[in-house]
Amino acid sequence: MRDLSDHIDDIAGEVLTPEGLERLRALNPADLPVIGGEPQNGLRLGPCVGQVRKFIAIGLNYADHAAESGMAVPTEPVVFNKWTSCITGPDDEVLVPRGATKTDWEVELGVVIGARASGVGKADAMKHVAGYCVVNDVSEREWQLERTATWDKGKGFDTFGPIGPWLVTTDEIPDPGKLKMWLEVDGKRYQEGSTETMVFGVAELVSYCSTFMTLLPGDIITTGTPPGVGMGQSPQVFLKGGEVMSLGIEGLGTQTQKVGNA
Numbered sequence: 151m152r153d154l155s156d157h158i159d160d161i162a163g164e165v166l167t168p169e170g171l172e173r174l175r176a177l178n179p180a181d182l183p184v185i186g187g188e189p190q191n192g193l194r195l196g197p198c199v200g201q202v203r204k205f206i207a208i209g210l211n212y213a214d215h216a217a218e219s220g221m222a223v224p225t226e227p228v229v230f231n232k233w234t235s236c237i238t239g240p241d242d243e244v245l246v247p248r249g250a251t252k253t254d255w256e257v258e259l260g261v262v263i264g265a266r267a268s269g270v271g272k273a274d275a276m277k278h279v280a281g282y283c284v285v286n287d288v289s290e291r292e293w294q295l296e297r298t299a300t301w302d303k304g305k306g307f308d309t310f311g312p313i314g315p316w317l318v319t320t321d322e323i324p325d326p327g328k329l330k331m332w333l334e335v336d337g338k339r340y341q342e343g344s345t346e347t348m349v350f351g352v353a354e355l356v357s358y359c360s361t362f363m364t365l366l367p368g369d370i371i372t373t374g375t376p377p378g379v380g381m382g383q384s385p386q387v388f389l390k391g392g393e394v395m396s397l398g399i400e401g402l403g404t405q406t407q408k409v410g411n412a
Contacts, residue, residue: 151189152182161317162200166264166280166367171319190315190406196239198283198314199262204369205232205311206359207258207287209301211349211374218382227350227358232287232372233306240314240405244288245412246391247307252291253389253409256375257333257341257397259326260285261352262317267365275356278365281319282326284402285372286312286333286395291381291388308412313370315403323401326352331376333397340383341397343376 157177158165165174187193209228210216216223238244246253264280287305294304323329326345333341350358355371365371380387389395391411398404 151185152179153185154182160200162368164367166262168265171280190241194239195315197237198317199368199370202234202237202368202370203366205234206371207232207305208355208374212347212376213349214377215375218377223349227355230301230305232311236306236308236311238309238312240312241407242312243410244407245309245410246389247290248412250290254289254291254380255333255395256287256289256379257331258285258287258372258375259329259345259399260313261371261373263365263369264367267356267360270357270360272353272357275353278356279320281317282323282402283313283317284399284405286397286405287372287375312405312407318402330400335395336393341376341378347376348374
């Protein structure tokens with residue numbers, strides 16, 4: 151672990167633009183001060199992106215997850231919001247909200263925007279991506295699905311957005327559509343899939359979202375989950391508090407979260 155604070159204030163905003171990342175690439179890591187401790191082993195990691203302005207989520211983007219949810223495969227991306235106040239570090243505690251009975255998990259590929267995008271075509275969309283990260287799209291299903299039409303209410307509770315451990319730039323992930331992903335609760339593997347089965351790929355999602363909003367450096371699009379969520383089990387399984395979630399995506403690292411109660 152090396153300290154970048156003499157060169158940038160945070161991994162955020164303009165630092166994530168092509169020009170900002172090029173300036174970082176010019177640094178010699180060996181010349182940077184060493185940070186003591188071992189990450190994810192006593193050394194806390196914060197969110198891998200700072201000052202996120204938009205946390206956009208895509209629903210039902212895996213056909214097999216749509217099936218386990220009892221919903222049709224969408225013909226256009228399903229878009230909803232996760233409030234930025236839900237963002238936490240990759241290993242921070244996840245809290246079951248007061249009175250909640252249907253808190254669930256979702257391992258997802260997060261796409262971090264690196265260049266302003268408004269009305270971009272699919273062919274140019276990847277030029278606007280800085281990199282990728284692991285996201286746990288924690289969800290409270292009663293608030294999401296049973297409390298009128300909008301999903302947003304069940305998606306943005308505090309601690310419902312662990313991101314990281316790393317922002318991995320696009321040069322290290324040549325094909326985000328071929329990444330294995332998994333999630334376990336208390337050592338039991340519930341989710342095991344691949345981004346290969348996404349209905350809408352990264353380029354299509356960036357292009358689509360840029361049609362009706364301007365994407366800015368540091369915005370995150372979390373792209374949906376494979377099957378194996380608690381809601382899809384028979385009988386259904388939800389987080390109560392006391393569990394430990396572990397999840398990861400090939401090339402992007404792992405997260406581990408204890409589950410507590412708000």
